[in-house]
Amino acid sequence: xxxxxxxxxxxxxxxxxxxxxxxxxxxxxxxxxxxxxxxxxxxxxxxxxxxxxxxxxxxxxxxxxxxxxxxxxxxxxxxxxxxxxxxxxxxxxxxxxxxxxxxxxxxxxxxxxx
Amino acid sequence: xxxxxxxxxxxxxxxxxxxxxxxxxxxxxxxxxxxxxxxxxxxxxxxxxxxxxxxxxxxxxxxxxxxxxxxxxxxxxxxxxxxxxxxxxxxxxxxxxxxxxxxxxxxxxxxx
Numbered sequence: 635x636x637x638x639x640x641x642x643x644x645x646x647x648x649x650x651x652x653x654x655x656x657x658x659x660x661x662x663x664x665x666x667x668x669x670x671x672x673x674x675x676x677x678x679x680x681x682x683x684x685x686x687x688x689x690x691x692x693x694x695x696x697x698x699x700x701x702x703x704x705x706x707x708x709x710x711x712x713x714x715x716x717x718x719x720x721x722x723x724x725x726x727x728x729x730x731x732x733x734x735x736x737x738x739x740x741x742x743x744x745x746x747x748x
Numbered sequence: 749x750x751x752x753x754x755x756x757x758x759x760x761x762x763x764x765x766x767x768x769x770x771x772x773x774x775x776x777x778x779x780x781x782x783x784x785x786x787x788x789x790x791x792x793x794x795x796x797x798x799x800x801x802x803x804x805x806x807x808x809x810x811x812x813x814x815x816x817x818x819x820x821x822x823x824x825x826x827x828x829x830x831x832x833x834x835x836x837x838x839x840x841x842x843x844x845x846x847x848x849x850x851x852x853x854x855x856x857x858x859x860x
Contacts, residue, residue, distance in 0.1 A: 667847060676752075676839050676850030677793070690846055722791060726848075737848060739785075739793035 637661060638727050640740035647715050648748050655710040655743045657725030664729065665689070666708040667737065668700060671722040683708055712745075720747045750775045752842050754851035761830045762859050768815075769825045769854050771840030778802075780844040782816070784825045787853070788836040796838070799823065830858045 637660035647653050659666055665684045669677035679692035683702035697713040706727070712719055722744050726737040751774045761767035773782070784796040799807045799816050806814050811831075815824045827834055835858045840851040 674852070676841075676852045677848075679847035679849075682847060692847065724791075724793065726793070736795060736798070737793075738795075741790055741792040744791075 638725060638738050638740035640723075640725050640743050642743060643741065644744045644746075646746045646748065649715055649717060651715050652711065652713045653715060653745065655712075655723050655725075655745070657708045657710070657727075657740060659706045659708070659727035660738050662729065663727035663738070664706050665727065666702055666706065667726045667728070668708070668710050669724040669726065670694070671724055671742070672718075673721070677724055680710070715747045717747050720745060750777075750842050750844060750849050752840050752849055752851035754840055754854050756854045757852075758855045758857070760857040760859055761827075763830055763832060765830055766826060766828045767830055767856065769827075769838050769840075769856065771823045771825070771851060773821050773823065773840070773842045775821070775842065775844060777844045780842060782814075782823045783841040783843070783848070784812070784814070784823075785839045785841060785850075786834075786836045787839060788833075793839070797825065827856075832858050832860060834858050 639658045641656045667682040668680040671677040681691040682689045686702045699711045702708045722742045724742045726739045728737050753772045780801045782799045786794045797809045811828045813826045837853045839853045842849045
């Protein structure tokens with residue numbers, strides 16, 4: 635176990651709805667990254683938060699937004715859900731100790747959009 | 749933009765045998781890091797091994813080792829004495845500055 639926990643583990647939503655996914659970082663980690671993993675693909679970077687500020691963003695529309703809290707836990711919010719948003723959403727925490735920082739992943743939230 | 753290519757969508761190996769998973773990447777940078785991650789059915793990404801590009805020596809972690817060819821931009825993973833618990837998706841990943849970039853993965857099945 636990595637100490638990174640995500641909730642819920644599974645979620646079913648309908649198109650147009652909004653969803654919030656949650657992630658608790660490993661103790662001592664101040665950086666959280668979110669990834670989307672579509673079926674049969676590698677994870678794609680959504681965004682990263684460092685000390686409550688967004689610190690990089692991938693090629694995802696603004697309806698994907700996030701928050702990081704003072705205890706370094708994090709949320710991923712997706713508005714106006716589309717069918718293509720169905721995927722495994724992975725959270726990873728790390729320390730900002732420089733290049734090549736090791737990421738510790740949670741087990742993900744499987745989102746299905748109907 | 750950096751890209752990572754895994755050309756073997758699926759592989760299988762007999763228990764106790766050795767298997768090599770391939771990975772190539774594209775970058776113009778000189779100092780970067782490469783990783784192999786394992787994703788079992790539990791879905792959690794588990795770091796298998798890490799290689800710093802400035803180190804010529806290939807990284808090893810118990811039964812796992814890499815063959816890092818910087819000029820060829822190749823980073824293969826060798827699993828020795830394969831075990832049933834090695835059955836999983838394996839992802840090659842690259843980082844220079846910014847987020848981790850993953851390949852599409854190789855599904856490895858270890859057969860008893």
